[in-house]
Every structure is written in structure tokens, then in C-alpha cells.
Amino acid sequence: MRASRACRARAHALRRTTSTATWRSSGASPTRTTRTPRRSSSGSPGRPRRPRRSPAARPRAPPASRSPPLPRPRRRARPHPTSATWDAASGTWLRSEGSTPAMAASGERLSAVNVVSIVAVHEQTKFKAQGGTLVPTYKLKGEGDATIATGGKTIAVTWKKAAPEDPMRLYLPDGTEALLAPGNTWVELVPQGKGSLTVS
Template sequence: MVHSTRRGLRRAAAAVVATTLLVAGCSQGQDPAPEAATVAPTLEPQKAAAPDPVVAPTWPLTGVAGEPVNRPALAVKIENTATARPQSGLDQADVVWETIVEFEVSRFVAVWHSQVPEELGPVRSVRPMDPDIVSPMNGLLTFSGGQPGILDLVAASPVQVISHDAGAAGLYRISSRSAPHNVYADPAALWAQADANHQSSPGEQFAFARTAERATAVAAGTPATTLAFDLSSQSKPSWTWNGTVWERSEGSTPAVAASGARLSATNVVSIVADHPGTPFGAQNGAVVPTYTLVGSGEGTLATGGKTIPVRWQKDSRDAPMQLFTADGAPALLAPGNTWVELVPAGTGSLAIS
């Protein structure tokens, strides 16, 4: 029993000696164990900037979504006497400006871009206010003729002139009406004459909301059903909201195009501006008036069965007319066609009901 214990102690001592020698050998003859490596965190590459949102293209004169055809704005002087009605192509115009000329009758500057009617007319002569209306579009201005001084005003503007009296192609007389109410135009033939400086589509003339619900008058205006204009003793147009669009009447008579379509507008813009006489005369000594459109003034925007007061501003002949609300924010029209009523300051009026 004693011998067994001694043998166990000798074995334990030998194990201790062996372990000590092993440790010593490692420390003297081998490289120390490497320290644990520190691994830097993997960094994700910087994320790319978010792409710009895709904005659907729109037609510049209407704000309606679509792929605009690259062609110039086509402005045409259209007569609006009782003898001239119903006119051709007005139901397809993007914008129509109504002006009061001599003898207190109204005449239109109608502008086409997004649609191509088969025929336009009756086409009549140019007036002094026309360059201020059409110059911002840098397009084509078509008319039947004009006085030398007024023609000089137009020639000094950036538009391309297409005049029937000058023998331009695409203008002709029809046999179903008597002169001077029988000059008509083929719009495709007019566009075909655009020169190298008048090939491009116009810029946006008014600011448009992306949807009708976001239009300024719809969002913040006062409900209305009728816009009754008194532009002169001979011109008293009115517009009635039918739940979808504003429908035009000449006095109490519904206004229609030659196609039979009721003349209507998505937006009706009332612009109150001075209406002074000019040195130009008409028959029987009548004075040819114009409008003072460079500057600013009061107006009304009607959209979606509602109206809102606006301030208009036009910085130069070649600058588009801008509309602002009372707080200075841009007034947004609804996508669609627009009629602009130029109300003579001091003598014209608009009654809203």
C-alpha cells in the first residue's frame, strides 16, 4: 500500500516536470501565438441620389397630359359679328382672347396648338392689341390684312405673319358667305409655312394644376353658376356652369361652332385693362382702340363652377400674362381650354351669380 502511494507520487511529479519542459520549450523555440486580428467593419457604398420623379408631359397651352407635337402656336383673327357666326374651328382652340374693337364689336384672337381643325374662319384684319397677346408664343399670326401702321406693329414683333392680303397660301374665300365675312383658312397649310425661326412649340402661357381638383379656383374659390360680361354696347357674352364646363352664350343665344358643338371652356379668365383709343382710324372716323396689357391689374379666374379674384401681371410685350392670388401665389388653371375676356376698364363689367 505504501509502495503504491509512492509510485503515484513519482508519476505525478514526472507529469509536472514534463509539462514544465513542454511550456519552456514552446517559449524558447517557437513563435508566440498571434494576437487576434481586428477586422474593420464593412461599409456599404454611399447610396445614389433618388431619381427625379417622372412628370408626364403636357400640352403647353392647355396643361392636358399628352405627348405634344412640336409645331408653333397658330393664332388667327376670327370675326365675331352676328354675320360671322357660327365660326369654324373655335370649338377646338386651346385659347381664345376676346377683344373689343371699333364700333364696339368683339373680335377673337384664337390660338390652336393641340388640335388641328379642318377649317378656320371667318378670318379678319389685325388690330393694335394683337402683338401684345401673341408675341409671348413666338408663333404664327394669321389675318386677312390691316392698316399700314398696325402692320408695322405686327412686323416689329417676334411672330411670323401670314396675311391673306399679302397672298399667303392656305387662305381663301368661300362662296357661301359674302365679303368680307368669307375669308377662311386651312390650318395645315398655315403650319406648313412656318419658317426656321418659328418651328417650336410655345411655352406655357398660364400656370396649370396637374388635376382639376388642384386648380386654384376649385380649391379656394366661391361657387358660381353664371358669368355675365358687359364688354360693350354690342358685346354681352355670358358663361354658364353646366356641371362639367362653362358654356358660352352671345347674349341669351347659345354660342355654337360651325360643327354644331357648343362653345365651352374649362377656364374663363376675366382681365380688366385700360382700353384707350389709338391714332388709327376706321370707317366714318371711328377710332381703333387697343388695350394696355403691359403692366398689371385686377381680374377673375373661373374654373370648376367657382371663381376667385386674381391680379394679372405682364412684364413686357413678349412676356406671358401671369395670374396671382391675393397672397401673391400663382393662380393655377385646370387642364383644358381657356377663354380670356378682356374687359375695358371703366366701361366694361362682370357680374357673377
């Protein structure tokens, strides 16, 4: 029994000496660290839960971009003929749109002392209206045919306009300048090659 105890003591001392030499050769102190497992809310060890975010704090995905609706093509209003009828009682030309008398907002019949119809080139511009329709315009430069209705009569004349900023002048067939009767004047534009003017 004594021999066996001595052998055990020597073996134990030898293990301690060998272990100490190993620690010194590594250059680090023989310290041990122990980690205490965290416990969940249920009491059992586990990973800590992240704090919940309120719905307002959660990042929301940006709304998907929506393309604007395409404009619907609008129907063009059908052109209706306009007419002027001489009224001897008032000494004016009474205006009508189709078969309907043209009335003012006050309820009075639209009338004019002089009605001048200008025939000119009607062309498209680079400007667009709603729905992509090109905006037309009249080319009022140069000269063209015209008709004057005044005093119950109609006279064929020629209109001339040298520049856009110049006033338009009307000339009789003999070359003299046409004069209008005192009073209001209506000017009707007739598209050349597309419109028509009828005198009856």
C-alpha cells in the same frame, strides 16, 4: 388829121418813156402776177374748204374729274353681354351671347374649361377703320384685376405683365401664382371704367 395823129403818137411815146423810167428807178422788173381764183365745189370762186376730220380723229375734251363719294358713317354694333354658365355634366363653362347660346360652325355649343376675365385700360390708337373711326386697343402692361372661373367656382386674382413681350401671369390674393385646370381657356377682356363683370 395828120397833125392830130402826130400829136397822139408823140403823147403815146412820152407815156411809154415816162413809165419805163419809173420802173428802172424802183430797181425791180416790171413783172405782173395774176392770181387765178380757186373755185369751190359749187363752181363759183371762193376759199378752199378744209378737209373734214373723222369723229375718231377729232380731239376730245378730257373727262371732268369727279371727286370720290364720301364714306357713309356706319352704325356701330351694340355691345351685348356675354356670359358663361357652369355645366356640371360636361365639366365646362357654356358660353352665351346675350340670351342666345354661342354655337360653333359645326353646330356644337362653345364651351371652355377655364374662363379668365381681364380688366384693362381700353384706349384709342392713331389707326383708323372704315368711316374714320379710331381703332381701340387694350393696354396690357403693368397689372390689374382679373377673375378666374374654373371647376364651377370663381376666384379673384391679379394679372401682371412687365413688358409687352412678357407672358401674362395670374396671382392669388396670397401672392402665389394661380394655376389653371388642364383644357381650353377663354380669355375675356373687360374695358376698365367702361365695362362690368358680374358673378352670380
